[in-house]
Amino acid sequence: MITEIMQGLGITLKHLFRKPSTVQYPDEKLKLPDRYRAIHGLRRYEDGLERCVCCGLCAVACPADAIYMEAAENTETDRHSHGERYAMRYQIHMYRCIFCGFCEEACPEDAIYLTKDTLGVVTDRNQMVWDKESILKHGQIFPKKPGVPVDPPPKTENVH
Ligand code: SF4
Ligand code: SF4
Numbered sequence: 103m104i105t106e107i108m109q110g111l112g113i114t115l116k117h118l119f120r121k122p123s124t125v126q127y128p129d130e131k132l133k134l135p136d137r138y139r140a141i142h143g144l145r146r147y148e149d150g151l152e153r154c155v156c157c158g159l160c161a162v163a164c165p166a167d168a169i170y171m172e173a174a175e176n177t178e179t180d181r182h183s184h185g186e187r188y189a190m191r192y193q194i195h196m197y198r199c200i201f202c203g204f205c206e207e208a209c210p211e212d213a214i215y216l217t218k219d220t221l222g223v224v225t226d227r228n229q230m231v232w233d234k235e236s237i238l239k240h241g242q243i244f245p246k247k248p249g250v251p252v253d254p255p256p257k258t259e260n261v262h
Contacts, residue, residue, distance in 0.1 A: 139201050139216035142194055142232070143240035147184070152238070153213035154192065155185030163208035168198035192234035196221060215241075 125132055145153045156173035174190035182188035206215045217240050224230055 134218050138218050139203050140218055140220045141196070141216070141240060142199075142205070142237050143215055143217045143219075144192070144234065144237045145213050145215065145241040146238065151181065152183045152188060153211045154189050154209075155183050155211055155213075156187045156189040156192070157185075157210065159208040159210060160205035160214050163204040165202060165204060166198040166200050168195045169193070169205060170195070189234055192237065194232045194237060195230065196232055197227065197230040213241075 147153060156171055158171065158173075161167075161169040161171060170191070170193045171189045172191040173187040176182060176186060176188055201216065203216055209215075214237075219240060
């Protein structure tokens with residue numbers, strides 16, 4: 103009995119002087135591994151147009167059926183992307199997402215990607231359905247792929 107108590111105290115003492123494995127979040131943040139994947143972002147081109155052309159490949163690749171989109175045609179006066187179409191609606195249902203990254207792998211435009219930002223606290227299930235504007239906010243302007251010619255878009259005030 104005494105031996106077991108001494109063993110238990112020994113383990114407690116050993117851990118008392120160890121470097122803690124926790125951090126004082128949010129003042130202190132963990133250095134995340136390079137391949138860490140968290141919430142999504144949608145990228146834009148440097149000219150502000152969206153990289154997403156609403157091809158649907160990310161939704162097809164998603165094993166959790168978490169991505170929903172509706173396409174619309176770009177016009178001369180209302181252009182959102184360099185392609186013929188753009189995502190009029192683009193949603194990620196985050197309560198379904200398993201952060202596998204297949205959507206990022208499938209995207210031919212390098213539009214959708216997983217950032218290192220973590221999901222905040224939500225109090226309503228509807229807040230877990232992210233719309234295009236929220237996802238674009240996490241994205242970044244990203245130069246187009248080298249060697250892929252892209253004509254400059256017509257000037258419009260309706261670029262989102
Ligand atoms: S990370 Fe995986 S589960 Fe989440 S939206 Fe992308 S493909 Fe779907
Ligand atoms: S994010 Fe990429 S794969 Fe998904 S619809 Fe847009 S262009 Fe296609």
